[in-house]
Amino acid sequence: MLIVQISDTHIVEEDRLVYRAIDANEGLRKAVAKINTMSPQPDCVVCTGDLTNRGRASQYEVFGSIVSDLKAPLFVIPGNHDDTDCLQRSLPDLWRSAEAPHLGFIHDQGQTRLIFLNSTIAGEHHGHIDEERCTWLRAHIEDAPAHVLVFLHHPPFETGIWWMDAIGNSGGQVLESLLAEYNTVRGVFAGHIHRPIVRSFAGTICHVAPSTSHQVALDIRNDDALFMSENHEPAGMLVHVLDQHSGNLTTHIQYTDTYAEVETLKGYVDEHRDELRGQYKVLFRKTHGRDYGDDGNR
Numbered sequence: 001m002l003i004v005q006i007s008d009t010h011i012v013e014e015d016r017l018v019y020r021a022i023d024a025n026e027g028l029r030k031a032v033a034k035i036n037t038m039s040p041q042p043d044c045v046v047c048t049g050d051l052t053n054r055g056r057a058s059q060y061e062v063f064g065s066i067v068s069d070l071k072a073p074l075f076v077i078p079g080n081h082d083d084t085d086c087l088q089r090s091l092p093d094l095w096r097s098a099e100a101p102h103l104g105f106i107h108d109q110g111q112t113r114l115i116f117l118n119s120t121i122a123g124e125h126h127g128h129i130d131e132e133r134c135t136w137l138r139a140h141i142e143d144a145p146a147h148v149l150v151f152l153h154h155p156p157f158e159t160g161i162w163w164m165d166a167i168g169n170s171g172g173q174v175l176e177s178l179l180a181e182y183n184t185v186r187g188v189f190a191g192h193i194h195r196p197i198v199r200s201f202a203g204t205i206c207h208v209a210p211s212t213s214h215q216v217a218l219d220i221r222n223d224d225a226l227f228m229s230e231n232h233e234p235a236g237m238l239v240h241v242l243d244q245h246s247g248n249l250t251t252h253i254q255y256t257d258t259y260a261e262v263e264t265l266k267g268y269v270d271e272h273r274d275e276l277r278g279q280y281k282v283l284f285r286k287t288h289g290r291d292y293g294d295d296g297n298r
């Protein structure tokens with residue numbers, strides 16, 4: 001199963017810039033274009049919150065218009081910059097939680113359950129997992145098929161970037177204890193920090209996705225110069241590949257900008273493409289004891 005995770009798109013009204021400096025809308029357009037070039041196409045795309053910068057209907061309209069170009073199905077969850085009620089009214093096909101918008105919704109595909117958990121608190125920037133959310137989550141893990149993936153906005157651990165942790169997730173430890181009780185959870189996926197982070201969590205793995213817009217500087221030693229520093233490090237997305245036989249998860253980072261190929265190498269490969277393909281198939285068989293693709297469509 002192939003899932004693309006985008007995050008923190010921070011969409012504003014057309015022709016506006018975030019903080020009068022960042023073209024967040026163009027960032028999402030680039031991400032959509034990049035995802036549409038993927039072959040095969042992902043089974044789904046998930047946006048882990050902060051869809052908009054201010055949670056306005058006019059901003060959800062722009063978000064909806066940009067993502068309408070996506071070929072793959074999209075799911076979203078709210079972040080602290082969103083307004084859950086407005087999101088629910090504006091994009092009910094993407095935040096599919098009409099019955100319990102303060103909790104979340106689920107989507108089953110094959111042997112995998114995707115759980116989209118709302119970690120936001122109205123009017124606050126930090127997140128929380130309260131008892132009601134725990135009960136809801138537990139019920140959906142217990143009747144899930146073989147694999148469970150949990151998506152939420154606020155990373156459920158301290159990242160070390162203290163000023164982002166100040167608006168982190170006050171329910172992280174509760175969530176960690178809960179998920180540790182189950183051996184079906186293959187990954188936890190968050191956003192909010194605007195840079196890629198990986199951490200072991202509750203006996204599984206937690207990935208934090210970069211933003212498709214602006215990034216947060218790496219400040220893990222309380223460097224005063226980096227306090228609240230945001231920058232133009234490459235925008236990107238995470239590409240998660242879940243092997244539904246073993247339950248193993250492989251995650252790649254994909255930048256949204258397009259980078260030039262190394263010309264000399266490209267020229268050589270173009271000239272010897274068929275011959276090289278043959279040689280590499282032999283090498284693959286030698287290394288893994290089977291032909292590439294023999295493990296079926298995972």
Ligand SMILES: [Fe+2]
Pocket residue numbers: 008010049050079081192193194
């Ligand atoms: Fe954000």
Ligand SMILES: [Fe+2]
Pocket residue numbers: 049050079080081153191192193
């Ligand atoms: Fe956020």
